[in-house]
Amino acid sequence: MLGGAYSQIPAIKKAREMGYFVIVCDSNNKSPGQKYANQFFNISTTDKESVLKLAKSLNIDGIVCYKADSGASTVAYVAEQLDLPSNPYDSIMILTNKDLFRRFQKDNGFNVPRAIGYQTLDEAKADFHNFNMPVMIKPVDSAGSLGVSKIDTHELLEEKVSYALAFSKVKRFIIEEYIENHGPHVGGDGFSVDGKLVFRCFSNEKFSEGYSNPFLSIIASWPYIMPESIQNKIHAEIDRLLNLLNMKTCAYNFDIRIDENENVYLIEVAPRNGGDWNPNAIKYATGVDLIEYTLKAALGEDCSDLSVVEPEGYWATYVINSKVNGIFKGIKFHSDIKTNIVEYDLFVNPGDKIYELNSAYEKVGIMILNFSTFEEMEEKMENISKLIKLEIESV
Template sequence: MLGGAHFQVPAIKAAKEMGHFIITCDNLEDNPGHKYSDKYYNVSTTDKEAVLELAKSLQIDGIMCYAADSGAPTVAYVAEKLGLPSHPYESTEILVYKDKFREFQRKKGFNVPKSKVYNTFEEAKADFHNFTMPVMIKPVDSSGSKGISKVDSIESLEEKVEIALKFTKAGRFLMEEYIENYGPHVGGDGFCVNGQLVFRCFSNEYFSTNHINPFVPIITTWPLILPEHIQNKIHDEVQKVLTLLNMKTGALNFDIRVDSKENVYLIEIAPRNGGAWNPNAITYATGVDTIKYSIKAALGERCNELAFSNTRGYWATYVINSMVSGVFKGIDIHEAYKENIVEYELVVKRGDHISPLSGAHEQVGLMILTFSSMEEMIDKMNNITNNVKVILENEY
């Protein structure tokens, strides 16, 4: 298991429950996941050669990186070298690196926003007049919405490029024209078996619009409200990617936009489970446990019984967050919301310093909620920030 961060604990626990011997590795020995594993090694999840040597010495049976893009290429690289189950390494790199994915999409005739990759602000500035505003600035290799900005004028370009460059190990960023949504931003997870998209659970994603980074998804709801014919159109576009990239068996996380003409734009298809407890919520909503299937896939076990399952009921996840800095004191949850909460966990403790939400790494906690109707879900999730409040001392 590459990584032992808080958001990766569900997969480590699931693998233990399935009876496996779990080895975690990353370069943060204080990560909470390591206390649930059988063995921990201090090796960076992005150091492919170091992980390969460790995997060889341990004679592992499978390798996976739950809910994180950063370790996905390492998983595919090590698996390919050792003959273990995984997607092709080259295909994984195309999906993980935003510039490579855009190039692939253009070559293969997908709908794609006008985009170009750069190394410096000066390069982007020289090209800026060729783009229709607004544009998105994105590190090519970041996840969790870190370093992503929307730019409306050249005056703010340098500042946003500097932010993007802070979050890229590859040293590259993408500038691309913004796609206006028709309806909600489409998120959610899926699962492919032998290259076929056999399961999908699309979601409505809503962003941190009033925060310092307005592109962090903080609310996710099910079922998707887009018509079935659009959902089928999305499914077909995803399947086309899986076929062209010769993908094998494993989880997928979606980031998709549909414009007013019903054109589907695959912003990202990550070869991993989603974060922010979305796989857990999907299990409640459909009865399908994609975490356990991901573990089975990593070990080469059959996943052929996995099939599409409709969402039952109304479900949501909420990323508890702060809009200001301060010292964490607690959470105030309005009485009317307590009946809806299925699971709830804080990732900070009293006395911790917390920052305004600028990416998934700065969440305060997570919630899964359920509702009796679509109307109740829409009403309560529209007002959740006023009813689930982070209490701070020394707010600033």
């Protein structure tokens, strides 16, 4: 298992529950997930050759990178070399590199915003007049909204290109025209068996508007509110994508927009489970354990019993976060929200320094909530920052 971060612990624990011998690799030799593993190796999840060498020496039966894009290509590379269950390496590279993905979409007739990948500011400057404003500027290979900006003037181009390149390992960025949402932004997770999308559970996503980085997903809720016709349209587009890429048996996390004409734009279809307890919430809502299926898929076990199960009840996840830097003292829940909290976990302890939410790395915690009605969920999640308050000491 590549990665032992807090967010990856659910998969490590699940693998142990299922009776597997679990080996965790992480560049952080203090990663919290290692204490749940049978063995730990201080190896970067992006170091393909080192992971391959280790995998050969241990004679592994399967390889997984739960939740993180960073190790997805390593999984496919090692699996191909060792003839283990996985997906085509070239397809994983397309899905995890934004410029390759946009080019693939355009070449295959998908709805796609005008999008071009660049290596230098000068290349982008020469092209910039061809874009309709506003545009998004993104590193081609980063996750968690790191290095992402939205601009509507050329005056910010140099600053935001520099920002994007700072978060790109391959030192490339993409500029693409912004797609306005019709209805909520579509998140959620899915799963394919033998390349066919057999399960999907779309969510309504809300982002960190009002923060210095307004592109982080901090709330997801179920069920997805758009009509069944739109859901079927999204499903068909994902299915077509997976077929063209010759994908196999795999989990996916979705980042999708619908425009005012109900055109489907697949912003990202990441070949991994979603973060922020997406699979945990989906299990509550549908009874389907996507973590279990992900582990079974990695070992070549049968997943053919999986099918779409519609969510029951009203569920949400919330990324507990801070808008200021300071020392964490504790957390207070308003009486109106206490009964809705199903479970939560904090990634920090009293006395730890916490920071304003600007990327996936500043999250304070995560929670799952359940509500009696859709209206109750909408109202309380709209006011969640008033109902859940962090006690923070200024520094």
